[in-house]
Amino acid sequence: MAVSTTAVLSLLLVACFCCDVFLPSLASSSEENFVACLSEKIPGELLYTQSSSGFLSVLTASVQNARFATNATVRPACIVTASDVAHVQDAVWCGRRHGVRLRVRSGGHDYEGLSYRSVRAEVFAVLDLARLRDVRVSPGEASAWVDSGATLGELYYAVGMASPTLAFPGGACPTVGVGGFLSGGGIGLMMRKFGTGADNVLDAKIVNADGVLLDRAAMGEDLFWAIRGGGGESFGVVVSWKLKLSVVPRTVTVVNTDRTFDESTAAVLAKWETLAIRPFLPDLTIRAVVQGNNTVFQTLFLGSCSQLISKMDAFFPELGTTAADCREMSWVRAMAFIVLSSKDVNVPLEGMLSRTNNLSGYVKNKSDYVRCAVGKAGWERVYREHLSRNGALMMIMEPHGGVVGSVIADSATPYPHRRGVLYNIQYVTYWCCAADGGAAEAAAGLINGLYGFMEPLVSSNPREAFVNYRDLDIGQNAVGDDGVTTYESGRVWGEKYFMGNFRRLATVKGKVDPGDYFRNEQSIPPLLAV
Numbered sequence: 411m412a413v414s415t416t417a418v419l420s421l422l423l424v425a426c427f428c429c430d431v432f433l434p435s436l437a438s439s440s441e442e443n444f445v446a447c448l449s450e451k452i453p454g455e456l457l458y459t460q461s462s463s464g465f466l467s468v469l470t471a472s473v474q475n476a477r478f479a480t481n482a483t484v485r486p487a488c489i490v491t492a493s494d495v496a497h498v499q500d501a502v503w504c505g506r507r508h509g510v511r512l513r514v515r516s517g518g519h520d521y522e523g524l525s526y527r528s529v530r531a532e533v534f535a536v537l538d539l540a541r542l543r544d545v546r547v548s549p550g551e552a553s554a555w556v557d558s559g560a561t562l563g564e565l566y567y568a569v570g571m572a573s574p575t576l577a578f579p580g581g582a583c584p585t586v587g588v589g590g591f592l593s594g595g596g597i598g599l600m601m602r603k604f605g606t607g608a609d610n611v612l613d614a615k616i617v618n619a620d621g622v623l624l625d626r627a628a629m630g631e632d633l634f635w636a637i638r639g640g641g642g643e644s645f646g647v648v649v650s651w652k653l654k655l656s657v658v659p660r661t662v663t664v665v666n667t668d669r670t671f672d673e674s675t676a677a678v679l680a681k682w683e684t685l686a687i688r689p690f691l692p693d694l695t696i697r698a699v700v701q702g703n704n705t706v707f708q709t710l711f712l713g714s715c716s717q718l719i720s721k722m723d724a725f726f727p728e729l730g731t732t733a734a735d736c737r738e739m740s741w742v743r744a745m746a747f748i749v750l751s752s753k754d755v756n757v758p759l760e761g762m763l764s765r766t767n768n769l770s771g772y773v774k775n776k777s778d779y780v781r782c783a784v785g786k787a788g789w790e791r792v793y794r795e796h797l798s799r800n801g802a803l804m805m806i807m808e809p810h811g812g813v814v815g816s817v818i819a820d821s822a823t824p825y826p827h828r829r830g831v832l833y834n835i836q837y838v839t840y841w842c843c844a845a846d847g848g849a850a851e852a853a854a855g856l857i858n859g860l861y862g863f864m865e866p867l868v869s870s871n872p873r874e875a876f877v878n879y880r881d882l883d884i885g886q887n888a889v890g891d892d893g894v895t896t897y898e899s900g901r902v903w904g905e906k907y908f909m910g911n912f913r914r915l916a917t918v919k920g921k922v923d924p925g926d927y928f929r930n931e932q933s934i935p936p937l938l939a940v
């Protein structure tokens with residue numbers, strides 16, 4: 411007894427001694443070996459360590475939220491700015507060999523900054539894909555290959571230049587990266603007609619956890635299913651995507667209708683929210699943006715003004731849209747007009763190619779899905795008790811229904827919020843000008859107050875959320891004793907993003923990355939077959 415106790419004690423002592431003294435130096439030597447491994451394979455000008463003079467400017471070049479640009483952020487030990495697919499493979503290979511994880515960054519828009527920061531203290535590297543950004547359009551077959559590091563604006567521009575009648579159903583921000591957007595499904599103003607962005611992916615190239623480059627045929631249909639909306643980071647590094655382009659009329663119509671809050675606005679919103687599924691009008695999308703006392707209805711109609719007016723007269727006369735409100739233009743010009751938030755129909759299309767970020771804004775967002783109409787009385791309370799009291803709160807609402815919600819099955823891709831969903835809500839709160847302190851707490855109080863108020867009005871069991879509007883408040887992974895993310899911890903947030911598709915995602919992860927190399931605070935945990 412005494413002997414074995416002593417043995418146990420000395421083992422404990424050795425174990426503690428190891429943790430306290432040797433692990434940090436082991437960690438830094440694996441970091442050094444990782445950098446040495448990269449240096450053998452990748453040109454030095456593509457590698458940045460914390461001591462490189464360009465490190466901070468490269469790190470923050472595509473950071474889109476000032477909250478995560480401060481020095482309180484856990485930063486990468488090293489950044490690899492891959493300019494060739496081989497560099498991606500080298501980074502994965504060196505990372506696996508020396509035990510350094512990679513965080514993949516395409517456009518850097520992740521709402522929690524998970525593509526370039528870690529919540530926990532850990533040694534990791536950023537694999538930045540901004541240099542891998544070719545867009546190759548094949549107008550004859552209505553398709554395009556686009557690299558993950560391209561932005562949505564670059565994609566729209568290239569498609570618009572290639573053909574006046576081709577389009578891609580993407581989102582409303584030009585600097586969002588194609589890699590993150592498609593990895594999260596990707597919703598937008600044309601999904602009622604064409605589905606989500608990921609619904610339109612025909613093929614993809616991924617570098618897996620062994621550093622091997624695979625196309626659709628080689629990766630197999632399970633992994634190909636998972637990467638089209640199962641969230642970024644979890645399955646490997648998608649380097650490019652083959653997209654099906656959509657055929658649109660030469661002329662589409664855009665209308666912005668501004669309303670100031672009064673009782674009639676609540677009634678108009680109550681009518682608007684019933685339009686998404688009934689009647690079935692896939693060519694017509696009306697997005698509602700509510701901030702303070704102002705509501706903007708943003709209409710995109712895939713047809714002419716006169717056709718739009720006849721539909722509005724028949725189905726939504728309450729909005730009062732007339733021909734004088736219409737702006738007719740090509741699809742690509744409509745995208746520039748919408749995504750550059752411009753009042754100018756002649757805004758240069760090249761504005762969509764800008765990658766300049768703005769680090770003066772502090773932002774926190776959350777999301778919901780609505781399956782039962784909120785109704786006029788509900789909208790009056792939302793305005794009176796929240797929005798009109800706080801100009802810093804915004805709700806952006808994207809109608810579903812149409813093809814995205816009524817034709818494509820809930821399990822066709824990982825994006826599950828389809829049948830029965832009226833619309834998605836994105837809550838936004840802005841503050842200024844400090845990352846922490848009273849302003850951040852006040853903003854959190856505002857958005858949490860509104861989110862709490864909305865609870866009885868939105869989806870429940872689970873309260874659904876959109877993975878592209880990432881929110882760490884809804885849950886974070888825990889790592890088990892085996893060093894692998896636990897399935898139970900992933901379910902907490904994962905079933906909100908993926909509902910019934912979560913288990914299949916975890917099963918795919920268990921097959922392609924059972925050791926959990928690709929992970930972050932909300933990556934899919936591996937579910938191993940027993």
Ligand SMILES: Cc1cc2nc3c(=O)[nH]c(=O)nc-3n(C[C@H](O)[C@H](O)[C@H](O)COP(=O)(O)OP(=O)(O)OC[C@H]3O[C@@H](n4cnc5c(N)ncnc54)[C@H](O)[C@@H]3O)c2cc1C
Nearest residue numbers: 516517518519520525581583587589590596597642643648
């Ligand atoms: C102004 C604005 C408007 C937006 N509008 C919409 C919208 O209309 N519809 C919509 O769906 N979303 C919208 N979003 C959300 C946006 O789609 C997501 O934030 C998306 O994840 C950003 O992609 P990214 O490449 O820029 O981000 P990143 O920060 O680079 O990546 C996001 C996540 O994906 C991972 N990842 C990135 N690239 C790859 C890759 N190549 N392979 C594997 N994993 C990868 C990252 O590690 C990270 O976890 C909007 C965001 C903003 C800021």
Ligand SMILES: *[C@@H]1O[C@H](CO)[C@@H](O)[C@H](O)[C@H]1NC(C)=O
Nearest residue numbers: 466479480481482483844845
């Ligand atoms: C972090 O930034 C603040 C403000 O810019 C500065 O005062 C502080 O010295 C920085 N801390 C470190 C560790 O760099």
Ligand SMILES: *[C@@H]1O[C@H](CO)[C@@H](O)[C@H](O)[C@H]1NC(C)=O
Nearest residue numbers: 475519520521773774775838
């Ligand atoms: C929140 O949403 C707004 C509007 O879409 C966007 O401008 C902002 O960048 C988003 N927040 C974060 C943290 O990125």
Ligand SMILES: *[C@@H]1O[C@H](CO)[C@@H](O)[C@H](O)[C@H]1NC(C)=O
Nearest residue numbers: 767768769770771772840842
């Ligand atoms: C940057 O963002 C801030 C805060 O959202 C805004 O006030 C400012 O106008 C923006 N600057 C540019 C150049 O867009």
Ligand SMILES: *[C@@H]1O[C@H](CO)[C@@H](O)[C@H](O)[C@H]1NC(C)=O
Nearest residue numbers: 702703797798799800801802
């Ligand atoms: C909205 O209007 C009300 C009534 O005029 C006013 O008291 C309130 O300050 C306004 N809210 C905002 C955010 O401007």
